[in-house]
Amino acid sequence: MASEIREATFMVLSALAGGPAHGYAIMHQVEELTGGDVTLKASTLYAALDRLGADQLVEVLNESIVQGRLRRTYQLTDSGSRRVVTEARRRRDLAQQTLTRLGMAMVAAS
Amino acid sequence: MTDLETAYRRLLAWYTPAWRRRNGQAIMGTMLDAADADGRHAPTLAERQGLVRRGLIDRIQAYLPVALVFCAAGVLIEALVAKVQWGVNFNSLVIVTLTQTVEPGWVFYLIHGVVALICVALALPMIVRRRRVLRRIGLSSDSRGAQQ
Numbered sequence: 001m002a003s004e005i006r007e008a009t010f011m012v013l014s015a016l017a018g019g020p021a022h023g024y025a026i027m028h029q030v031e032e033l034t035g036g037d038v039t040l041k042a043s044t045l046y047a048a049l050d051r052l053g054a055d056q057l058v059e060v061l062n063e064s065i066v067q068g069r070l071r072r073t074y075q076l077t078d079s080g081s082r083r084v085v086t087e088a089r090r091r092r093d094l095a096q097q098t099l100t101r102l103g104m105a106m107v108a109a110s
Numbered sequence: 111m112t113d114l115e116t117a118y119r120r121l122l123a124w125y126t127p128a129w130r131r132r133n134g135q136a137i138m139g140t141m142l143d144a145a146d147a148d149g150r151h152a153p154t155l156a157e158r159q160g161l162v163r164r165g166l167i168d169r170i171q172a173y174l175p176v177a178l179v180f181c182a183a184g185v186l187i188e189a190l191v192a193k194v195q196w197g198v199n200f201n202s203l204v205i206v207t208l209t210q211t212v213e214p215g216w217v218f219y220l221i222h223g224v225v226a227l228i229c230v231a232l233a234l235p236m237i238v239r240r241r242r243v244l245r246r247i248g249l250s251s252d253s254r255g256a257q258q
Binding site for chain 1: 129140142160167
């Protein structure tokens with residue numbers, strides 16, 4: 001079992017779950033995903049991408065030069081896609097349990 | 111090269127050369143895109159802090175093992191010097207030091223200091239400086255970076 005995935009890393013995976021994207025597009029999508037709550041720093045993003053690449057969860061789809069800048073597009077690998085599903089379910093289950101517990105606690109208090 | 115690009119390039123120097131080869135151009139492109147979208151001409155404080163922090167983490171991860179080897183070597187050299195110079199009995203070294211039955215004198219402290227300085231001088235460049243230094247002393251993280 002691979003090590004636990006941090007919040008920022010999970011958000012990068014979530015963004016890439018919508019399809020291949022380059023660095024700035026990922027930052028933009030994370031902001032959208034979180035309703036503007038989270039703005040990923042470029043340093044955080046590339047720390048996550050570097051790690052995800054080493055773990056072979058993410059790969060480079062292509063590179064192009066736009067206005068003299070390198071634009072590198074990333075995509076999920078097959079194992080990356082499986083990992084997103086597992087992580088998303090784990091997080092959903094945990095959130096659901098939390099809500100259930102809150103509901104039970106409220107019933108008990110009344 | 112714009113001022114903004116120069117500023118980012120300077121900040122990226124906090125990372126190891128291996129990291130910069132893997133991600134340098136891509137992160138530069140992303141940061142310039144973000145700056146354009148914000149209409150900025152300088153890095154934000156958060157960006158500066160993030161780059162310095164991640165760069166240092168990268169450096170420590172890459173070079174800490176080597177730095178530790180140098181420190182260990184320093185300790186060994188010191189022990190050897192102590193053994194040869196004063197015939198220190200290592201079994202009783204701690205007790206001798208604690209009870210102050212032996213006053214080593216200024217030569218001991220001088221050698222101790224010089225060895226410590228050499229160790230720091232060898233270890234520090236790995237954390238704060240560039241590839242040149244590593245290559246000069248025959249160490250480089252290049253092969254490690256290429257594998258990842």
